[in-house]
Amino acid sequence: MIVAKCKDASDYKGIHPMLDKALDYLNEEFLNSVGNETxxxxxxxxxxxxxxxxxxxxxxxxxxxxxxxxxxHVTLEGVERMDMAETCTLTPDEAGSKPEKDFYAYTDINxxxxxxxxxxxxxxxxxPEDAHRVKVKADEPCQVRKIVFKVKL
Numbered sequence: 211m212i213v214a215k216c217k218d219a220s221d222y223k224g225i226h227p228m229l230d231k232a233l234d235y236l237n238e239e240f241l242n243s244v245g246n247e248t249x250x251x252x253x254x255x256x257x258x259x260x261x262x263x264x265x266x267x268x269x270x271x272x273x274x275x276x277x278x279x280x281x282x283h284v285t286l287e288g289v290e291r292m293d294m295a296e297t298c299t300l301t302p303d304e305a306g307s308k309p310e311k312d313f314y315a316y317t318d319i320n321x322x323x324x325x326x327x328x329x330x331x332x333x334x335x336x337x338p339e340d341a342h343r344v345k346v347k348a349d350e351p352c353q354v355r356k357i358v359f360k361v362k363l
Contacts, residue, residue: 231252258357283336283357289349292343301317
């Protein structure tokens, strides 16, 4: 997992070539240009999607992880809590998983997850071993606008 400010994105280059390309797009001009349509930067190897939602109680959200992609979550407006845990500490939820969409759900049996409060100007990289529970309210429910990049590994 990486949590940092967008202005520092270049500090994290060198981990993976597709991650390097994605980090180049963590700039205000590109982020504000993403609309309702998915933006394919490198076909299905690197793309970005706008997410608009209201945050909710953690109990209403599952943990999720991905095996073929890493996620980069970039907060543009609002405040979202993302709970992070290693996949090996959670129980797979076969019924909630959609392997054809690279979506693997988990139930929370780990009380030691790490809450991260995401504010505008921040990004979080979730690697395949990083289960993440998204759209969780930090204090009060609020509207969030964020971009999620999908980076093929």
